[in-house]
Amino acid sequence: MEQSIKKKFLDGDLKLDLLFQILWKNKKIFIINFAVVFVLSAAVVLSLPRYYSAKVALAPEYSSGSSLGSGSLYPDLMSSTDFLTSLFSVQIETNDGKKYSYVDYLANHQAEPWWTTLGKSVKNIFTDSKPKEALFPVDPFRLNKQQTAMAEIIQKKILCVVDKKTSVITLQVEDQDPLVAATLVDTLKTRLQDFITAYRTQKARNDLQYALKLKRETEALYIEKLRAYTEYSDSHQEIFLQEYKSEKENLEREADQAYGMYNQVAKQVEMAKAKILERTPAFTTIQNTTVPNLPAGPKRTLIVLVCLILTFVGTTIYILLKK
Numbered sequence: 001m002e003q004s005i006k007k008k009f010l011d012g013d014l015k016l017d018l019l020f021q022i023l024w025k026n027k028k029i030f031i032i033n034f035a036v037v038f039v040l041s042a043a044v045v046l047s048l049p050r051y052y053s054a055k056v057a058l059a060p061e062y063s064s065g066s067s068l069g070s071g072s073l074y075p076d077l078m079s080s081t082d083f084l085t086s087l088f089s090v091q092i093e094t095n096d097g098k099k100y101s102y103v104d105y106l107a108n109h110q111a112e113p114w115w116t117t118l119g120k121s122v123k124n125i126f127t128d129s130k131p132k133e134a135l136f137p138v139d140p141f142r143l144n145k146q147q148t149a150m151a152e153i154i155q156k157k158i159l160c161v162v163d164k165k166t167s168v169i170t171l172q173v174e175d176q177d178p179l180v181a182a183t184l185v186d187t188l189k190t191r192l193q194d195f196i197t198a199y200r201t202q203k204a205r206n207d208l209q210y211a212l213k214l215k216r217e218t219e220a221l222y223i224e225k226l227r228a229y230t231e232y233s234d235s236h237q238e239i240f241l242q243e244y245k246s247e248k249e250n251l252e253r254e255a256d257q258a259y260g261m262y263n264q265v266a267k268q269v270e271m272a273k274a275k276i277l278e279r280t281p282a283f284t285t286i287q288n289t290t291v292p293n294l295p296a297g298p299k300r301t302l303i304v305l306v307c308l309i310l311t312f313v314g315t316t317i318y319i320l321l322k323k
Helices: 002-011 016-025 027-045 073-078 081-086 102-108 114-126 145-157 178-235 242-279 300-322
Strands: 052-061 091-093 099-101 158-162 169-175 282-287
Touching: 016 027, 016 300, 027 300, 052 178, 073 081, 073 158, 073 178, 081 145, 091 102, 091 178, 099 102, 102 145, 102 178, 145 158, 145 169, 158 178, 169 178, 178 242
Parallel strands: none
Antiparallel strands: 052 169, 052 282, 091 099, 158 169
């Protein structure tokens, strides 16, 4: 019969019922493979730490004629060394009420799969144990290996996506602790808002500082000229010579000119302040941060199911090729 089935298979005439007969005759292989794969995949996925995801979405609202700029600016910011290392000292609280700095929490209070723990133990046996490098102080220009590793871990945990059409910025953080995930995404939101505001108002703030400097200088000049005019007027009240009158008029004119300059610069200061307000975006929070109740992953059931499906396909191919 097997020769007949083989001939039909080669001729392209093999029916589904005959295919089912072949597989059914080898059901023990399927049962054994399914059992082995189920146990192994379950052992693996149950060892994977659960993680939670928290996100926030906000839309900067600008004055007319303004735009967000490059959509890659803010994701690039969050992947920069300066930004990542600035998160090291953020104070977080875990769901069980314990408090740490964020980098200390990542370095010393994370669950790991059993094979990772085993691998570290084996590595420690064959290598000389060295004291851990310090996490603080942090010099972004020259990080040690421990700090570099922590920065890379943080970078993988945070996500920033900008919708180029709507300018909506979505921030997302994944972490093993739901409260930590929500806390950090809220921190990212605040820091990103501060960065956007500082970035968009930088020129206006520079103009304001320059205008304030001129205002102080012109104010000092005006006070100086006014004092000279006042003192001269007070000391020459009874003198009516033409040269004294001319000097008094000259001092008065200089004081008026100094006041005019001061008044003009004062208006520039107010205009610079208005420019800062104009360029400062207002933020509308589309989706607020909330502490997640359900884990985002790993999808344990799905992983096991995919492994079983692949086992079925692989076993089927093996049996057909063998037969």
